[in-house]
Amino acid sequence: MPELPEVETVMRGLAVVLQGRVIRQASVHRAGLRWPFPAGLAERLVGARVEGYRRRGKYLLMRLSGGDSVLIHLGMSGRLVARPIADWPNAPIAHEHLALETTDGTRVGFVDPRRFGSVDLVPTAAEDGHRLLAGLGPEPLEPGFTPAVLEAALAGRATPIKAALLDQKVVAGLGNIYVSEALHRAGISPRRLAGSVGAVRAARLVPAIRAVLEDSIAAGGSSLRDYVQADGGIGFFQESFRVYDRAGLPCGDCPGPQPSSGPGCAGIRRFVQAGRATFHCPLRQR
Numbered sequence: 001m002p003e004l005p006e007v008e009t010v011m012r013g014l015a016v017v018l019q020g021r022v023i024r025q026a027s028v029h030r031a032g033l034r035w036p037f038p039a040g041l042a043e044r045l046v047g048a049r050v051e052g053y054r055r056r057g058k059y060l061l062m063r064l065s066g067g068d069s070v071l072i073h074l075g076m077s078g079r080l081v082a083r084p085i086a087d088w089p090n091a092p093i094a095h096e097h098l099a100l101e102t103t104d105g106t107r108v109g110f111v112d113p114r115r116f117g118s119v120d121l122v123p124t125a126a127e128d129g130h131r132l133l134a135g136l137g138p139e140p141l142e143p144g145f146t147p148a149v150l151e152a153a154l155a156g157r158a159t160p161i162k163a164a165l166l167d168q169k170v171v172a173g174l175g176n177i178y179v180s181e182a183l184h185r186a187g188i189s190p191r192r193l194a195g196s197v198g199a200v201r202a203a204r205l206v207p208a209i210r211a212v213l214e215d216s217i218a219a220g221g222s223s224l225r226d227y228v229q230a231d232g233g234i235g236f237f238q239e240s241f242r243v244y245d246r247a248g249l250p251c252g253d254c255p256g257p258q259p260s261s262g263p264g265c266a267g268i269r270r271f272v273q274a275g276r277a278t279f280h281c282p283l284r285q286r
């Protein structure tokens with residue numbers, strides 16, 4: 001499932017493809033995805049110029065000249081695919097639910113086999129009031145996300161820190177992968193109760209969260225060629241994780257078995273927490 005870095009990369013890729021372009025045609029191929037599409041969606045897109053972009057948590061917003069923003073969530077399996085209209089196959093694209101064409105000859109489709117994604121319209125001036133954005137916590141890469149803010153959000157919570165960081169009200173944009181990675185970098189056990197994190201660990205956790213997100217965004221590339229793949233898929237990810245999906249491998253941050261100084265790192269362990277796989281190093285993370 002796309003998390004903050006993936007959505008950020010898709011947003012940058014979409015900006016490369018669509019920024020400043022005018023939508024000359026739009027088509028909607030079903031009534032909705034996770035939620036119904038807004039009434040008259042296609043008609044409201046046609047004629048608009050794409051003026052700008054914003055990401056909020058795992059949502060991306062495409063701002064249009066008419067004063068609306070298109071609010072997009074990629075869900076579990078959503079992708080945006082851009083190709084020159086001339087290269088587009090005549091046959092229907094499997095799982096393409098929405099498509100638009102620009103006056104300069106590009107077609108962008110929203111493809112989502114599992115249909116957990118969503119597309120809505122919201123007045124640009126009132127983006128933060130949209131029901132899907134109104135309750136989101138701070139953006140982890142913005143200055144307002146400080147150790148004191150995180151500590152306060154965690155105080156008194158009797159859930160594991162892993163679950164607390166997945167809560168979009170605590171911090172926006174993290175999912176299973178980056179929470180596992182950030183807890184490893186911060187040396188905090190995913191089982192630790194959120195309320196016991198405190199000031200000292202929060203001061204490690206905030207920069208750890210920022211670092212895993214920034215590293216992943218940087219790995220996504222920085223040019224048109226990076227952002228639009230050969231098959232037209234927008235966004236490019238080249239993650240290298242330290243713990244996620246690496247059960248049994250050395251975690252890279254531990255000194256390893258050292259008989260003279262007690263037991264060393266036995267490798268990354270996987271366990272299931274609230275129905276989701278969690279990866280951690282029991283030695284390093286307390």
Ligand SMILES: [Zn+2]
Pocket residue numbers: 250251252253254265266267268281282283284
């Ligand atoms: Zn280790």
